[in-house]
Amino acid sequence: MNLMSLFTEPEKPSSYWAGKYKIPWDDPAFSSRMLAEHLSQDHDMASRRAEKIDLHVEMIHKTVMNGLAGKILDLGCGPGFYAERLAALGHTVHGIDFSPASIAYAVENTTHPDLCSYVHGDVRTEEFGSGYDLAMILFGEFNTFPPSEIGAVLKRMHAALGDGGRVLLEVQEYEAIKRRGGESHTWFQSKSGLFSGRPHLFLTHNDWDDDQSVTREQFVVIDAESMDVSRYCCTTQAYTTDEYMAIVTGVGFRNVTIGPAWGDANDSTQSSMRMVQGER
Numbered sequence: 001m002n003l004m005s006l007f008t009e010p011e012k013p014s015s016y017w018a019g020k021y022k023i024p025w026d027d028p029a030f031s032s033r034m035l036a037e038h039l040s041q042d043h044d045m046a047s048r049r050a051e052k053i054d055l056h057v058e059m060i061h062k063t064v065m066n067g068l069a070g071k072i073l074d075l076g077c078g079p080g081f082y083a084e085r086l087a088a089l090g091h092t093v094h095g096i097d098f099s100p101a102s103i104a105y106a107v108e109n110t111t112h113p114d115l116c117s118y119v120h121g122d123v124r125t126e127e128f129g130s131g132y133d134l135a136m137i138l139f140g141e142f143n144t145f146p147p148s149e150i151g152a153v154l155k156r157m158h159a160a161l162g163d164g165g166r167v168l169l170e171v172q173e174y175e176a177i178k179r180r181g182g183e184s185h186t187w188f189q190s191k192s193g194l195f196s197g198r199p200h201l202f203l204t205h206n207d208w209d210d211d212q213s214v215t216r217e218q219f220v221v222i223d224a225e226s227m228d229v230s231r232y233c234c235t236t237q238a239y240t241t242d243e244y245m246a247i248v249t250g251v252g253f254r255n256v257t258i259g260p261a262w263g264d265a266n267d268s269t270q271s272s273m274r275m276v277q278g279e280r
């Protein structure tokens with residue numbers, strides 16, 4: 001492979017959207033390494049630290065569910081941190097995620113098998129079921145799908161809710177996504193890391209596409225022994241507040257609100273988020 005072409009092809013993020021636009025959450029080895037990041041209490045990378053999730057769950061219970069036990073759909077549920085806490089408050093939760101390690105962890109560690117069900121599946125194709133009081137996608141994952149795909153998921157979330165059921169989307173703020181696209185390129189060497197369990201060089205390259213309002217983060221792993229090159233990409237679609245409003249009302253939700261993130265405004269994992277809510 002010509003190393004000079006690593007970051008120049010394809011020129012537009014849209015070229016990736018036919019396939020490779022996400023980090024490989026669904027790859028078994030990657031998902032095992034990612035599970036360690038979900039569980040870590042040293043950072044808020046894959047999932048937030050426990051005390052922040054506690055606060056979110058309290059907000060969901062009190063302000064979204066009005067303190068009443070209900071039926072909740074958690075899309076991209078990860079290892080079940082939200083589901084377990086919500087079940088402890090009496091909610092029934094159905095979690096779907098395509099990370100094999102996260103779903104295995106959730107199933108093995110559930111303390112509420114009667115209230116929590118977990119399915120290993122892709123939210124773009126997996127059946128959601130029906131009659132939910134709340135359907136949610138948390139921690140900014142909404143923005144990592146192409147608009148057409150997340151639009152279709154949102155439509156199915158709407159259909160899966162009972163009358164008066166609510167949607168909760170924790171989405172990323174436009175400027176925060178744009179800023180990430182402008183971050184410096186980096187490289188480092190590692191004996192073992194998230195993208196490879198073997199010694200490797202790790203290079204990152206970010207760019208922002210103003211025409212499409214998209215940040216593309218590219219990750220390149222060069223294996224230290226074999227020199228094999230693996231490339232990954234995370235494409236994040238930015239939307240303005242008006243665009244979020246149009247998308248959510250466009251699939252039929254009423255009384256849509258877009259509020260600030262929950263928690264400490266000085267915490268960048270919170271301040272870069274917005275809470276979108278609506279009612280069926």
Ligand SMILES: C[S@@+](CC[C@H](N)C(=O)[O-])C[C@H]1O[C@@H](n2cnc3c(N)ncnc32)[C@H](O)[C@@H]1O
Pocket residue numbers: 025026045046047048075076077078079081082096097098099102121122123124138139141
């Ligand atoms: C940032 S993590 C958040 C996990 C969890 N919601 C939390 O906050 O702890 C995003 C999750 O979405 C899942 N995910 C991404 N795309 C998905 C898809 N197409 N189908 C199912 N799960 C998906 C990933 O596997 C990952 O567990």
